[in-house]
Amino acid sequence: MGLIGKLLTLVFGGGRNVVQETAEVFRENAEAGAQRAQDIQIAAMEGFQAEFLAGQRGMFDRVMDGINRLPRPAMALGCLCLFTAAMVDPVWFSERMAGMSLVPEPLWWLLGVVVSFYFGARHQAKGQEFQKQIAQSMVREPHVLQGIEGVRRIEDGDQNNPALADWLAQRRG
Structure with missing residues (x-):
C-alpha cells in the first residue's frame, strides 16, 4: 500500500x-x-x-356504562310522555301534577343537586375520554407526516424512479 x-x-x-x-x-x-x-x-x-x-374495560364497566346512558333518554322520553298525557287525559295529568306540588322544596333541591352532579361527572368522563383519543392520535402523527412527506416528494418529482419522473414530466408539460 x-x-x-x-x-x-x-x-x-x-x-x-x-x-x-x-x-x-x-x-x-x-x-x-x-x-x-x-x-x-x-x-x-x-x-x-x-x-x-x-x-x-371489563364486562362490569361496560354494563355500568350502559346503565349510565339510560337517565338522559329516560328523562327526555318521560317529558314527552307527560306532554302526551296532558293532551290525552288532562284529568289524570292534573292529579299527578297536584301530587308533585306536595313534594317539599328541599327534596327538589336535592334532586337538582343529584342531576347536576350526574351530568357534571358525565361531562368530565367524556372530556377525559376525548383526551385519551387525542393522545392516541398524537402517537400516529410521525407516521402520518412521513407518509405525507413521501407523497409530496413524489408529487414534486423528487424520486429515484426514472419512469415515474418521465411520466410526471409528460403530465405537467
Missing part, C-alpha cells in the same frame, strides 16, 4: 470517517439530532398511550 493509501486509511480508515467524527464534536449531526428528537416524541406518545390503555 502506498503512502497516500496509508494517509487516507489513517484519516478515513477502519470504516470510520475521522473528519466527520471531528466535525460532530463541534456541531451536532442534524440528521441524527432529528432522529433523536423523533424517537423521544414517539417514546413519550407511546408512554401516554400505555397509560391510557392500561385500564382496559
Whole structure:
C-alpha cells in the first residue's frame, strides 16, 4: 500500500470517517439530532398511550356504562310522555301534577343537586375520554407526516424512479 493509501486509511480508515467524527464534536449531526428528537416524541406518545390503555374495560364497566346512558333518554322520553298525557287525559295529568306540588322544596333541591352532579361527572368522563383519543392520535402523527412527506416528494418529482419522473414530466408539460 502506498503512502497516500496509508494517509487516507489513517484519516478515513477502519470504516470510520475521522473528519466527520471531528466535525460532530463541534456541531451536532442534524440528521441524527432529528432522529433523536423523533424517537423521544414517539417514546413519550407511546408512554401516554400505555397509560391510557392500561385500564382496559371489563364486562362490569361496560354494563355500568350502559346503565349510565339510560337517565338522559329516560328523562327526555318521560317529558314527552307527560306532554302526551296532558293532551290525552288532562284529568289524570292534573292529579299527578297536584301530587308533585306536595313534594317539599328541599327534596327538589336535592334532586337538582343529584342531576347536576350526574351530568357534571358525565361531562368530565367524556372530556377525559376525548383526551385519551387525542393522545392516541398524537402517537400516529410521525407516521402520518412521513407518509405525507413521501407523497409530496413524489408529487414534486423528487424520486429515484426514472419512469415515474418521465411520466410526471409528460403530465405537467
